[in-house]
Amino acid sequence: MAAAATNPPSTPKPAMRDSLIAAAFQLFLERGYEQTTVDDIVTLAGVGRRSFFRYFPSKEDVVFPDHEQCLDDMTRFLAASADSDDPVTRVCDAARLVMRMYAENPTFSVQRYRLTREVAGLRTYELSVVWRYEKTLGDYLRTRWADRKDGTLRANVAAAAVVAAHNHALRRWLRSGGEGEPLEEVDRALEFVRATWSPDAAAGTGGDPAGEGAEDVVVVITRRSTPMWRVVREVESSLGEG
Amino acid sequence: MAAAATNPPSTPKPAMRDSLIAAAFQLFLERGYEQTTVDDIVTLAGVGRRSFFRYFPSKEDVVFPDHEQCLDDMTRFLAASADSDDPVTRVCDAARLVMRMYAENPTFSVQRYRLTREVAGLRTYELSVVWRYEKTLGDYLRTRWADRKDGTLRANVAAAAVVAAHNHALRRWLRSGGEGEPLEEVDRALEFVRATWSPDAAAGTGGDPAGEGAEDVVVVITRRSTPMWRVVREVESSLGEG
DNA sequence: CCTCGTGCGGCACTCGGTGCCGGAATTTTC
DNA sequence: GAAAATTCCGGCACCGAGTGCCGCACGAGG
Numbered sequence: 001m002a003a004a005a006t007n008p009p010s011t012p013k014p015a016m017r018d019s020l021i022a023a024a025f026q027l028f029l030e031r032g033y034e035q036t037t038v039d040d041i042v043t044l045a046g047v048g049r050r051s052f053f054r055y056f057p058s059k060e061d062v063v064f065p066d067h068e069q070c071l072d073d074m075t076r077f078l079a080a081s082a083d084s085d086d087p088v089t090r091v092c093d094a095a096r097l098v099m100r101m102y103a104e105n106p107t108f109s110v111q112r113y114r115l116t117r118e119v120a121g122l123r124t125y126e127l128s129v130v131w132r133y134e135k136t137l138g139d140y141l142r143t144r145w146a147d148r149k150d151g152t153l154r155a156n157v158a159a160a161a162v163v164a165a166h167n168h169a170l171r172r173w174l175r176s177g178g179e180g181e182p183l184e185e186v187d188r189a190l191e192f193v194r195a196t197w198s199p200d201a202a203a204g205t206g207g208d209p210a211g212e213g214a215e216d217v218v219v220v221i222t223r224r225s226t227p228m229w230r231v232v233r234e235v236e237s238s239l240g241e242g
Numbered sequence: 243m244a245a246a247a248t249n250p251p252s253t254p255k256p257a258m259r260d261s262l263i264a265a266a267f268q269l270f271l272e273r274g275y276e277q278t279t280v281d282d283i284v285t286l287a288g289v290g291r292r293s294f295f296r297y298f299p300s301k302e303d304v305v306f307p308d309h310e311q312c313l314d315d316m317t318r319f320l321a322a323s324a325d326s327d328d329p330v331t332r333v334c335d336a337a338r339l340v341m342r343m344y345a346e347n348p349t350f351s352v353q354r355y356r357l358t359r360e361v362a363g364l365r366t367y368e369l370s371v372v373w374r375y376e377k378t379l380g381d382y383l384r385t386r387w388a389d390r391k392d393g394t395l396r397a398n399v400a401a402a403a404v405v406a407a408h409n410h411a412l413r414r415w416l417r418s419g420g421e422g423e424p425l426e427e428v429d430r431a432l433e434f435v436r437a438t439w440s441p442d443a444a445a446g447t448g449g450d451p452a453g454e455g456a457e458d459v460v461v462v463i464t465r466r467s468t469p470m471w472r473v474v475r476e477v478e479s480s481l482g483e484g
Numbered sequence: 485c486c487t488c489g490t491g492c493g494g495c496a497c498t499c500g501g502t503g504c505c506g507g508a509a510t511t512t513t514c
Numbered sequence: 515g516a517a518a519a520t521t522c523c524g525g526c527a528c529c530g531a532g533t534g535c536c537g538c539a540c541g542a543g544g
Contacts (some may be wrong), residue, residue, distance in 0.1 A: 016522095047523080048523060048525070050523035050524060
């Protein structure tokens, strides 16, 4: 809440926190989550029990040590968006942030996935985290569609759809053990959502906000039922703007 | 799971369970959820502490005493569906079941809503319940769209959209204090989802027997430098083949 | 009358989580 | 460079949720 005000350049890196995470996962993986007590963790880490709860509000939090930061990044990313951006596209890019974070440490992500699949308590905790992401996306869409008819309904449903598509790709990748390129999978899934949500015609320069150089490629998504002249007109006007 | 095999006609009605629910809500409403201990509840109900956990696995469960039954109803409802039914429509009807259950006891639902809004622990518990509904809907859609391209992705996203629309209407109604007709609101919201998901099919008619739709969305990727007439020719020939 | 199954209450215990305090380390200030 | 203040850490004591176990009362059946 009121913890870190300025630390985008480099994290102070508290050593004790990392050692607690390491000790916790070592024990979780070798004897299971519920079979490991907090006392076991702090004994292995060589610190006091009280210090554990200084860095992690609960035992579950040690399993998801980076989500708080990622949620922060997403909030800032959405806050830094311009009014000219397409809201749905922006939200999809925000979801990509989460996937990127998982992809940074594949082995860690897969290990955690195994844990969350087996332990019911961790699953519900993960649900609460996912809910915060969805709420963040929904809040952004709500403000962008404030003047629109059924704006909040549209925002809620769209946020849920984006989260579902992201999780679909994420889980597929995690189930495969971290093989393949997860970013491509999530792009496919999100493009599917975007296609069903801007059905008349969506055209623009390809994804990845940070990636330069691909200005040349144009992606067009439409439906069979849309008349060809409408597609052409939409594409031409979109190209004209760029 | 393996508890009740046959009790659709009439519930055996354990008296102690109901008295525990009544005592719990009385205390929750007058001094708050976290300020009420299980000992307080069983003292007011005049039963032993051990009996509380016989009927409710956790303190949170007493707040949602009917969801287990409702989830059971939904599962049976979906299992009893015919292959001729439109999957999306069927799932929307299943979501209506949940709304109906809330609408049966408006005051109770509103009181519970107030609690879940304030207490974080109850919110996450509710999330886990909602997740089970979403999973049930998703499993049904997955089997119905097993042969379809991107069937599981489509199922996951559609289930999430239906749940989001349902929750949107539900929360609006709960926030209003239980005024108005909740079923109408949820119908509107679900129709919105159905419109964005089966746009070709008109509302009401069973339509679209699971054949069309998957290949409805067309994705075209090309370059800026490609002449428009080549793009059009390519798209038209590609559509002709399909 | 005895027995067996069941539902309930009453412990005693584990473990997650918190408040509080004292001490050590580190930084600030003169 | 020493004293003072702040921060960080460990060690309690404590609360409350949840569980295992045992004993007891009650009703059904031989």
